[in-house]
Amino acid sequence: MLKFNNDIIHGAIFDMDGTMFDTERLRFQTLKQASQELIGVSFSDAYLMACLGLSASSAHQLAKQQYGDDIPYAEIRQRADELELESVRSLGVPIKKGLVQVLERLRKSGLRMAVATSSRRLIAEEYLINANVYKFFDVLVCGDEVQKGKPHPEIFLSAAEKLNLPTSECLMFEDSENGITSAYNAGGVTILLQDIKEPNSNMLAKTDYFFESMYDCLHQLDQHTLNLEMPTLQESFPQSLNQLTVGIHGFGAIGGGFMAQILSHWDGYTRPKRIYASTHNFLYRSAVNAFGSYCIRYGQLSYDERIENMHIIDAGNIEQMQEMYIASSMIAVCLPEQAIATEARTIAQGLYARHIANNEQFTNPLTVLIILNKIGAKHLLLEHVHSALVEITAPDIAEQILEQHYFCDTVVNRMVSKLTDQNLYRQLRIKYNIFKQYQLDHDLDHADIEDATRLNPEQERLASMYVEEMCSNFKPSHILQTMDLILFHAEVDMPIYVENNSPLLGKMRQMVLVDDIQEIQLIKNRLWNGVHAMTTWYATRLGYETIGLAMADPKVREFMEGLLEEVKAGLTLTLPHRKNDLDDLAKSFINSCVNAYKDPCERVARDPLRKLAASERVLGSIACNIQQGLPYQNLSQGALYGYYYSIQQKDISYGEAIEHLKIQLGQSGLNEQHQQTLQRNIETQLAQLLPAKHKTHNPHCVDLAKQMDHSLT
Numbered sequence: 205m206l207k208f209n210n211d212i213i214h215g216a217i218f219d220m221d222g223t224m225f226d227t228e229r230l231r232f233q234t235l236k237q238a239s240q241e242l243i244g245v246s247f248s249d250a251y252l253m254a255c256l257g258l259s260a261s262s263a264h265q266l267a268k269q270q271y272g273d274d275i276p277y278a279e280i281r282q283r284a285d286e287l288e289l290e291s292v293r294s295l296g297v298p299i300k301k302g303l304v305q306v307l308e309r310l311r312k313s314g315l316r317m318a319v320a321t322s323s324r325r326l327i328a329e330e331y332l333i334n335a336n337v338y339k340f341f342d343v344l345v346c347g348d349e350v351q352k353g354k355p356h357p358e359i360f361l362s363a364a365e366k367l368n369l370p371t372s373e374c375l376m377f378e379d380s381e382n383g384i385t386s387a388y389n390a391g392g393v394t395i396l397l398q399d400i401k402e403p404n405s406n407m408l409a410k411t412d413y414f415f416e417s418m419y420d421c422l423h424q425l426d427q428h429t430l431n432l433e434m435p436t437l438q439e440s441f442p443q444s445l446n447q448l449t450v451g452i453h454g455f456g457a458i459g460g461g462f463m464a465q466i467l468s469h470w471d472g473y474t475r476p477k478r479i480y481a482s483t484h485n486f487l488y489r490s491a492v493n494a495f496g497s498y499c500i501r502y503g504q505l506s507y508d509e510r511i512e513n514m515h516i517i518d519a520g521n522i523e524q525m526q527e528m529y530i531a532s533s534m535i536a537v538c539l540p541e542q543a544i545a546t547e548a549r550t551i552a553q554g555l556y557a558r559h560i561a562n563n564e565q566f567t568n569p570l571t572v573l574i575i576l577n578k579i580g581a582k583h584l585l586l587e588h589v590h591s592a593l594v595e596i597t598a599p600d601i602a603e604q605i606l607e608q609h610y611f612c613d614t615v616v617n618r619m620v621s622k623l624t625d626q627n628l629y630r631q632l633r634i635k636y637n638i639f640k641q642y643q644l645d646h647d648l649d650h651a652d653i654e655d656a657t658r659l660n661p662e663q664e665r666l667a668s669m670y671v672e673e674m675c676s677n678f679k680p681s682h683i684l685q686t687m688d689l690i691l692f693h694a695e696v697d698m699p700i701y702v703e704n705n706s707p708l709l710g711k712m713r714q715m716v717l718v719d720d721i722q723e724i725q726l727i728k729n730r731l732w733n734g735v736h737a738m739t740t741w742y743a744t745r746l747g748y749e750t751i752g753l754a755m756a757d758p759k760v761r762e763f764m765e766g767l768l769e770e771v772k773a774g775l776t777l778t779l780p781h782r783k784n785d786l787d788d789l790a791k792s793f794i795n796s797c798v799n800a801y802k803d804p805c806e807r808v809a810r811d812p813l814r815k816l817a818a819s820e821r822v823l824g825s826i827a828c829n830i831q832q833g834l835p836y837q838n839l840s841q842g843a844l845y846g847y848y849y850s851i852q853q854k855d856i857s858y859g860e861a862i863e864h865l866k867i868q869l870g871q872s873g874l875n876e877q878h879q880q881t882l883q884r885n886i887e888t889q890l891a892q893l894l895p896a897k898h899k900t901h902n903p904h905c906v907d908l909a910k911q912m913d914h915s916l917t
Contacts, residue, residue: 206313208375208428211393215374216310217363218341220321220328222379222399225335226298228256229400230288238283242276256380256401258322262353285327297335300397302418304446307340308473309422309429310375318343318363320376322353336444343367355382360390381407397421426711432472435713437696438507439469445513446474451528451535453551455483455516458575459538461500461620461692464511466700467536471711475513480528482519487625487659489516490671491632491689499688500620504696504799508688522553529554529570530561534708536573537585541814544576548588555589555605556596571610571706577733579725579819582613582703610706615724617732617789618697619796621803623690625659629667631689636670693802697792701728723779727786730775730828732793734821735767738842739797740808741849745893751808752801764797766838773835774828812850813864816843818871826882827872844886848893858894862887 206213222228236246251270255263264277310317317340321328325346332338343366345359352358364371376392378384379399387394388410396403396411397418408414415421450467452459459481468475483489492498493516499508517524529535529551539547555570562568574581586606593602623631659667698714703721710717718724736751742763743754754760768790776783816822822843829836847861865886869879 206310206315206428208393208425211373213315213373213375213393215316215318215364215367215369216377217318217320217360217367217374217387217392218377219379219383220319220323220331222256223377223383223397224300224303224319224337225331226300226399227288227331228379230291230298231284232400234284234287234291235280237287238280242280242283243271245271247271253401256382256399258353258382260322260324260347260353285324289327289330292331292334297331299335299337299447300418301447302422304337304444305422305471305474306418306425307337308442308444309425311340312473313429315375316343316367316369317341318345318367320345320359320363322347322359324348353382354380355385355389357386357390360387360392364390364392384410395421431711432713434698435469435472437502437505437509437698441468441512442470442473442475444474445477446470448476448533449478449480449531450476451532452479452481452538453525453528453535453547454519454538454543454575455481455485455488456538456540457620457622457692458577458616458618459536460488460498460511461622461694462616462618462700463536463538463573463575464514465500465509466712466714467534468511468513469713472713473711476533477513478531479514480517480532481514482517482525482528484519485625487628487664487667487671488691489518490668491628492516492691494671495689497689498691500692500694501690501802502694502696503802508690510688519550522550525550526554526557530558532570534571534573536575538575541576541578541584544585544588548585549592549595551585551589552592552596555609556593559601559605566604566608569609569706571612571708573612573614573702575614575616577616577728579722579729581725582611586611610708612703612705612709613721613725614703615701615721615728617699617701617728617792618695619800619803620692620694621800621807622692628689628691629659629663632667632670635689636673695796695799697796723782724785727775727779727782727789729821730771730825731768731786731789734815734825734842735764735771735793736797736808737812737815738767738822738839738845739764740805741812741842741845744805744809744849744853745845748805750801751797751803751805752799754805755798755800763838763841764794767842768793770829770835770838771825774825774832777832777834778828809849809853812846812854813856813861816846816850816864816868818868818873822846823868823872827874830874830878830882840882840885841889844889844893847886847890851890851894858890861890 218224221231232249232252235252240246251266254266258266260281267275267277307317319328319332319341323331323346325344325348328344328346329338332341332344343363345363345366347353347359350358350362360371360376364374367374371391372393374392375395376387376390377395377397378387379397380401381404384394384396384407394410394412396407396414398414398416403411403414413424415424452463452467464479464481467479470476492514497510497512497514499510501508517528519525537551558570574585576585578584590602590606593605699716700714701718701721701724702709702715704717704719709715739754739760740751743751743760746754746757746760748754748757748760772786772790775786814820822839826836826839826843829839847865850856851858851861865883869883872879874882
């Protein structure tokens with residue numbers, strides 16, 4: 205049941221040509237060609253417009269009036285049918301954009317559904333099956349099955365009767381004057397969708413709801429259908445594909461291991477017909493395109509989620525990247541911060557190519573999700589993209605292009621790790637051996653594999669050969685369909701927080717829309733990112749390779765919990781209305797870390813000096829707590845381990861680390877006394893932690909060590 209404005213609706217009855225399918229224009233072409241072939245004269249546009257919505261017999265009578273009693277109308281119609289079927293079978297049925305989304309919403313609202321078309325059953329069934337929408341309908345009533353065609357109401361009355369519903373409880377979708385008259389006289393709730401013919405006053409008088417496009421109807425329907433709740437992890441993606449294309453600029457851990465899932469769930473009713481994703485990694489690109497899908501592994505639940513409908517493109521191929529930006533309705537930019545400066549030019553070229561493809565009209569806005577894991581990510585991205593656009597076009601055009609589109613900041617709450625090239629290579633080799641055994645009943649000799657990340661030239665050659673041969677031999681129902689390709693390990697958190705800044709976001713299942721995204725960014729930056737980094741710096745010092753293994757050590761667990769309590773205390777005073785969110789996110793964070801056995805500490809610990817910047821995740825929390833008189837001892841230890849990591853792992857000198865600390869404290873907003881106290885504490889403890897080789901290589905460190913020894917004696 206659907207409450208549509210003031211009407212209680214239990215059924216929906218659709219006309220086919222011109223309403224669901226954009227076939228009226230095609231029909232005009234084929235009837236003109238058929239009449240030219242058989243009588244030497246093409247049917248006029250005026251005659252064809254007058255025939256819209258008429259039954260075959262009524263159109264025949266009208267043809268006699270205009271072209272003579274002896275016109276071979278049945279033969280012309282049959283020839284037009286043949287031409288139309290040829291076109292449909294080779295090119296597919298031209299579906300009205302938004303149709304599948306409308307059908308899914310009506311069906312999932314519990315409505316019974318029918319088609320009432322003037323076309324013959326033979327034609328109607330082929331079109332509905334070809335368009336993959338026959339599954340939505342319980343009943344099909346065709347023009348060759350009624351005595352009186354439209355505008356007579358018989359066809360709608362018959363469809364409602366077969367649905368066992370009164371016509372007053374049925375939405376009736378039409379596009380023509382004869383069709384809307386038929387629905388009106390049947391007593392239905394009439395919906396007129398504009399097609400070729402501009403509606404006249406007579407049509408509008410018989411119309412309860414008029415929409416210029418199916419998407420306008422979808423927007424109205426959205427207000428009366430449920431927003432589906434956050435999906436569960438093991439819930440299936442929607443089966444029906446809509447007509448949207450979306451993109452992922454950056455097929456990394458978050459792009460492939462999280463955003464692909466979000467885009468596949470879409471609104472829960474349908475999912476995009478195609479998902480582009482870009483990468484510079486040839487191995488990942490060729491492997492996914494060969495298999496046609498890949499999997500995200502959730503070790504916590506021993507569950508592999510298959511992602512399909514993906515088309516991986518070369519991030520270095522500007523034509524492919526421009527095509528993604530032109531075709532997509534939404535693009536998730538999933539790039540590391542250090543890649544923004546270089547990728548901004550590609551984004552700018554994509555947006556400009558879209559502008560040119562739209563005939564330089566500022567229409568058809570794109571929704572850009574910015575997945576950057578940084579406060580102020582949107583400002584940073586737009587700054588770089590604007591500079592790149594100005595190099596391509598005039599400054600005023602550049603500004604108009606950016607103003608046209610929707611740019612939305614986000615906060616990601618999931619931990620994902622991407623498999624190394626070596627791990628993928630091992631999978632390909634194993635699957636290739638299974639494939640060859642299946643094909644040839646013998647195995648290949650195993651090659652020794654180094655446990656490094658990069659492939660050697662021989663491995664690259666073999667990996668390419670594996671993919672090429674499996675791809676060239678792939679057939680439906682083949683063994684390759686049962687051999688899932690695991691590319692990412694992910695934790696189970698589902699939501700992504702998104703700035704409520706685009707009309708396309710309203711129904712997205714996995715998106716939590718927020719008006720002030722900076723609050724969520726601040727929480728994520730300090731509570732997750734900062735604690736995550738400090739914990740891994742400490743875990744690395746203790747010799748742990750993954751976060752999951754480190755969390756089994758009580759010292760690591762206790763340190764993390766101490767950090768969380770200090771960060772939560774500061775954020776609670778800063779954002780008191782987010783207290784419940786802080787508690788929930790802290791629990792979720794600990795749970796994710798405990799199960800992150802595949803998440804390398806090295807991944808999270810990277811770029812320590814960037815994470816120790818004044819306004820960033822660590823010093824930002826320390827400054828907040830000092831200024832509010834809150835404890836910060838664990839946070840101070842976390843900063844210490846960050847500098848220790850930067851010296852041990854990144855080959856940075858002690859002097860450079862201390863100079864960095866001094867500069868950042870100077871920009872932190874703390875008074876001079878607090879700066880000196882914090883710097884002195886970290887310097888002293890860092891000197892104690894460092895091995896002798898680091899101290900002897902740095903005069904400042906040697907002097908400090910002597911002073912410490914003297915003070916102790």
